Amino acid sequence: MRGSLTGARDLLTGALGPLKGVRLSLGLGRHLIRLAPTTPMALAAGPALALAAVPSALSLHLQPVVAALLLRVVTTLCVLPVAFALDDPGARTTAVLPFPVTPRRLLRLVPVCVPLAAAWTVCALLLRAAVPSDDRAALPLAGLCLEAAALGSAAVLLAALGLRLTGGERGSALAAPGSVLLPLALLLGPARPWLFAVPHGEFWEASRRGWASALIALTVLAAVFLGERRASARC
Incomplete structure (x- = not known):
């Protein structure tokens, strides 16, 4: 009888195991969403979507060069809200969490x-829709996406460096101004x-190869600097 009860309990535990994993995943997801910088995201995505929607709303026909500029x-x-993604004012209190710091920051x-x-994809499609159909082939969204991905990786790298300068609390101290000044410096250079x-x-074509190389290099550097120099894990 006791063996039967033990077996039933083991079966029940095995059946509930996946449910516990789902609950933990949902809890982690809610926690990550609460930590997301929703205000910078809204302040950036709102104007970006509005800017991309205006040409179609006003029935304007954009040249591919103008659409690429927009x-x-x-x-x-x-890219700017990415600078705030890793900010954690309570980093010193979460330093003892038994979870590696790099995966936490990646999450x-x-x-x-x-x-x-x-949001970027929607904006790209809206701007593409404003280009006359005969000229849309001259607006290579994949090539322009390389620029966005590389600048995003640069923002992550700057945020990781900012965390090292601020005790793991405010990566945006370096990344926020850097995410604005870097494109300006490249544009004016x-x-x-x-x-x-x-x-x-x-x-x-040469520019796309350069941006692809920059994306790879920046991604590797960001992954390296997202870790903590010391053994203590900080988020």
Whole structure:
């Protein structure tokens, strides 16, 4: 009889195991959403979507070069909230959590980067819709997406460096101004015609290779600096 009860209890525990995992996942998801910088995200995504929707709303026909320029402005807006994704004023109190710091910080990026990527995609499609159908092939969204991804990785890297400078609390102290000044510096610098090349222009293909290389390098550096230098884990 006792063996039967033990077996039944083991079966019940095994059946409830996946449910516990789901509950933990949902709890973690709610926690990550609460930590997301919703105010910067709204302040960035709102103007970006409005800017992208205006041409179609006013029945304007954009040239591909103009649409690319507007999409680059949208990119700057969408990248800025990433600078706040890793901020944690309570980092010193969570330093003892038994979970590696790098995965925690990577998870913090998910509820920020996914909605912003979706907003960027919607903006890109809205701007593409405002380009006459015969000219849409001259607006390469995939190539422009490389710029957005590389600048996003740069924002993550700056936020990771900012965490190291502020005891794990405010990555945005460095990343927020850096996410604004970096595109401006690139835009005003001598390499502007190459970095922000005209779609399908003279420097376009070489520029895409440069942005792809920058994306890989920045992603690797961000992953390295997201970790803590000391053994204590901070978020």
